[in-house]
Amino acid sequence: MKPFAALMALSLTATLVGAQTAPATPSRDALRWVDRWLQAQVEFDQVPGLSAAVVIGQDTVWSRGFGFSDHARRVPARADTLYSICSISKLFTSIAVMQQWEAGRLHLDDDIALHITDFGLKRSDAAGGPITIEALLTHSAGLPREGAQAYWTAPDFRFPSRERLLQDLKGQTSFMNAGERYQYSNLGMALLGEVVERRSGQPYAAYVQQHILGPLALKDTRPFMPRDQGDRLAQGFGARKRDGSRDPVPSFDTQGLAAAAGFTSSVLDLSRFAAWQFRLRKASQSEVLKPSTLRGMQRQHFVDADGTAVGLGFFVSKDGGKNVAGHSGWCPGQRSTLSLQLDDEIAVVLATNASDTESLSRYSRPIRQLLQKGLTLPAAKDAAALEAYAGEYESQPWTSATLVLPWGEDLATMDLPERDPAGALTVLKASGKDRFRAVRADGSLAEEWQFVRDAQGRVIAFEVWHQRVPKRVP
16 A cells, blocks of 8 residues: 555645645545545446545645546546536626625616516516515526426426527416525526526627636636536536446537536636635635625525525535535536635535536535644644554455554544445544554444464455454555
8 A cells, every 4th residue: 555645646636735824624544534435436426537636725735636537538526627517607697696786786676677678577476566576596596497388308408598588487376486496497497597698798608707716716707518628628428327327418518508508617726716705705805706795695695484494696605513504416417516614714516527416515525624633633643553453455345445544643433335424434543553443422432453463574455353354455
């Protein structure tokens, strides 16, 4: 097993950078656990390709690609691989809307018909209140989820133009009272893109490039599918079938739905986007938005009866008492997530070229929890000594593998695969030469782990309760 520093230096698809400006930084051990755990989960889940990044404060402290962005051509996934980020597009549209609000061109309680004068949607709640800008930002306007065309239907994914989308509104009807319940709506966010275009006087794509993407130096983020990017653009795959196979999914052009689902980006670019948010939240001057505007967007503005909480464009929640804001995306053959833990300035960015039914929160939340757990780890006094024990151990038939890695001044262990790594992580505290004791949740010591060496002094196994578990050859 190579030391982590050497592994990171030699890897072509992974980078590890020491954070310098974050208020608190997870140890390299926590990042190493993230790396090894995520690699295992991606392999067990048979994900074609995945790119990942972790941001602490202003620094991207870890990024890596797993698997392939294009299996047929064996192109490895990298941190700069381009993916459709689908509904994360809504964050950029929401920022553009709030720029119009800051400029006094609209109010959040405006009826959308004030800004789209040919708004022709029929109302099922004739006596209901206005369909406001704020209600559209919080998905509580009572609008249908989609326009009137079957653009999410395979194999063609034929999206309407913005003109056709507006024309079709005349044949659609709202189905809930405005402001009463949460109903996610791509149609609603597409209409907000139209509001941006009409209030700013610029085409939507040109506006977001000039006023958001350009100023933030997001050079790999675009409000369209860049088919000219060759190997950098991930080849999408559908959901895994019962035989384990996946069908390739063609790229698509969202046209009139670009403001809701049309953007592409890389996890590195979205990491810069996350760092901007952390920076702006505590700034005293504007940068694309006023600090107070972004903070307001990341607070609850609507809470549904089912507990879904929405800010202005952002989904917001509490996780372990910490404030979380972000968004996810799911388009044909692609999924993505941007998750920001605001209190400790930890962001996790993930993108995959697999259209699985299970969201990427199955990875992003455990990563955040592992990093949170590793925020206060002390540095080991003898890291080389602990490194001798690091590696995967052959625990078949009981589990696929047992992973042992340094954890600050101690070791830690976990069986793989594992959906809750922070909860399953067991700390091993040294109790003698090659001997460790498992630490219970209450801090008391449990069973002894005895590591075994060969004649050359290399660790080759561990024993617990007289049962030997051999170390796998690297």
